[in-house]
Amino acid sequence: MLHEIYAFGSGPSREPHINLGPPSAVCRLVDMGHSVVGVEVSEQALREFFAEHSLPYHEEPVPEISGAKKFQSTSGNVSLYCCSIYDLSSSIVGKFDGVWDRGALVAVNPCDRERYVSLMITLMEKNSSYLLVTVSYDPNKHKGPPFYVPESEIKSLFGNHCEIKCLQKVDDFSDRHRQWGLDYFLEVLYVLKFVA
C-alpha cells in the first residue's frame, strides 16, 4: 500500500489513510507536508502508533459519533479516528486530495464493498487520487481475507467516478500463502483519478 504514494499531490494536502499501515509511511507523508487522517477500530493500535514514533498527542471525543475518539498529534498533522470507518462522513472529516487504501478494501467483507466504496467516494475531492492496493490469487483455493477483488469489480465499484489505471502487479508470494494452499499471490496496485 505504499509505493508511489510519496509522489502524490504537488504540495501540502490532506491525505486520509484508511486504517493504519506501516507507521513510518505516515510519518514520511507528514514530513512531505501532508496532513494525514486515519481511521482504525483498535484503540491499542492507535496508541502504539504514537508510542512507536514518540509523537506527542492528545485525545478527545468526537461529538458526532458516540464512543469515538480522535487522537491528534500535538503538531496537528496526524489525526486518527478510533471508530468504525462507517461512522465517518465528509461533514466530520472533510474531503481529501488523496487516499491510500492498503489492507482496507481487501479486508472489507464482500457484502459490504458497495457500502464502503460509496462512503469513500463521498470523501474524495474532484481530481483527487486514490491509491488502491489489492491482492490477486486463485479464490478457489483461498477464501480470504484478504479478499480477492477482481479488476472487473473495481471497475464496477469505482468506474462511474474515476479513471482507473493498474500501475503494477508485484509477486508477493510467501510461505504464509503456500500454507493457505496458494501457488501464487500478487500485490496489485491501482491509481484511481476522481474525475467527477
Ligand SMILES: C[S@@+](CC[C@H](N)C(=O)[O-])C[C@H]1O[C@@H](n2cnc3c(N)ncnc32)[C@H](O)[C@@H]1O
Ligand atoms: C488488514 S488490516 C490492514 C492494516 C493496515 N492498513 C496495513 O496495511 O497494515 C485491517 C485493519 O482494519 C481495521 N478495521 C477493520 N474493520 C474496520 C472498520 N470498520 N473501521 C475501521 N477500521 C477497521 C482492523 O482493526 C485492522 O487493523
